[in-house]
Amino acid sequence: MIDLYTFNKQALEKLIAEWGDSRFRADQIWNWLYEHRVSTFAGMTNLPSGLRQRLEAETRLGSLELEDEQASHDGTVKRLYRLHDGQFVEAVLMEYDDDRRTACISTQAGCAMGCVFCATGQMGFARNLTADEIFEQAMLYARDLAARGERLSNVVLMGMGEPFHNYEGSMAAVRRLMSDLGLGARHITVSTVGLVPMIRQFADEGLQVKLAISLHAATDEERSALLPINRKYPLEELLAACRYYTQKSGRRISFEWTLIQGENDTPEQAEKLGQLLRGLNCHVNVIPLNPTTGYGGHPSAQGRIQTFVDILGEYGIPATVRIRRGIDIDAGCGQLKATVLKRRSGRAVSDDTLPE
Numbered sequence: 001m002i003d004l005y006t007f008n009k010q011a012l013e014k015l016i017a018e019w020g021d022s023r024f025r026a027d028q029i030w031n032w033l034y035e036h037r038v039s040t041f042a043g044m045t046n047l048p049s050g051l052r053q054r055l056e057a058e059t060r061l062g063s064l065e066l067e068d069e070q071a072s073h074d075g076t077v078k079r080l081y082r083l084h085d086g087q088f089v090e091a092v093l094m095e096y097d098d099d100r101r102t103a104c105i106s107t108q109a110g111c112a113m114g115c116v117f118c119a120t121g122q123m124g125f126a127r128n129l130t131a132d133e134i135f136e137q138a139m140l141y142a143r144d145l146a147a148r149g150e151r152l153s154n155v156v157l158m159g160m161g162e163p164f165h166n167y168e169g170s171m172a173a174v175r176r177l178m179s180d181l182g183l184g185a186r187h188i189t190v191s192t193v194g195l196v197p198m199i200r201q202f203a204d205e206g207l208q209v210k211l212a213i214s215l216h217a218a219t220d221e222e223r224s225a226l227l228p229i230n231r232k233y234p235l236e237e238l239l240a241a242c243r244y245y246t247q248k249s250g251r252r253i254s255f256e257w258t259l260i261q262g263e264n265d266t267p268e269q270a271e272k273l274g275q276l277l278r279g280l281n282c283h284v285n286v287i288p289l290n291p292t293t294g295y296g297g298h299p300s301a302q303g304r305i306q307t308f309v310d311i312l313g314e315y316g317i318p319a320t321v322r323i324r325r326g327i328d329i330d331a332g333c334g335q336l337k338a339t340v341l342k343r344r345s346g347r348a349v350s351d352d353t354l355p356e
């Protein structure tokens, strides 16, 4: 069956022409899909009923199957989707008081980067998502929001997987978010663990899409212990690529720093971070660790977080403490999948979907 969500405008026009209908009908369908964002063909009220019936019989909208959904009291909605081959990915929608509606979407089933505190890293890698599978996660939230008169305003590629380990798929999805869902580049953020060649490639794309780097430590020894990829791309190379990006794009770069009590939250680490980033056009997002079953660390206490931020301030580096949204619904990357599979561990979907 034809999945219309995988069609671009030209492909849709071609299909409708083959069916003997005018281009005007293709325009209408496109408009229903991406402007009005309806979820059924029945909702395409200005189409002739014959065309609607044919669409219903021969096409479908999307390939993701909703496996589990949890809503947090803070308005965060987290979904677990089953892909056509039985893999699972998570997507989260965060609602903010200022009308921002931000979807956090996955780029891979699992992840090969093995960061020690990350639930996805603890699962290992299964496969890359296609650009359409990445795009559809945002599309489905956009559709639900449209049904209640709201619009998806931002998308972050910060769910399961490493976007730059699936560079082509991620970038094609980003282009669709801009062209089909009409999101501005500045409302899209790509987060990477620090794959240096792709950071440079991304800078060369000349897009205004935001870039976030998961830093988490300011010395090679500590960073390699938390993020194994640091052994391949150590801090000096990473920071050189970051400088290249800021110069080339003229844009500020964001650094993510997950604060782990007694690990990377000491005043010494803050000082080292301040020295490392001094002079760079950047911003640091400090996020207390979301505890996972595979890692024994704890989130930093409030006082330590504040000291950390204050020290960065002395170096002229702006830092923001991010609240962990949806903490009551396993909204940390990879955590819902881990919980759901544990809960259903008697069922066939459990272990065979987890990579060795």
Ligand code: SAH
Pocket (backbone or CB within 6 Å): 115, 117, 118, 119, 157, 158, 159, 160, 161, 162, 163, 191, 192, 193, 213, 214, 256, 257, 258, 287, 288, 289, 290, 291, 292, 332, 333
């Ligand atoms: N692979 C990309 C994007 C997905 S991870 C990357 O690593 O940047 C998104 C962010 O969540 C990263 O900054 C990652 O380090 C962070 N993260 C992963 N597990 C976490 C946890 N248990 N607690 C807090 N942050 C976590």
Ligand code: SF4
Pocket (backbone or CB within 6 Å): 111, 112, 113, 114, 115, 118, 119, 120, 121, 122, 159, 160, 161, 162, 193, 214, 333
């Ligand atoms: Fe992969 Fe990002 Fe998790 Fe590291 S933090 S294992 S790169 S998803």
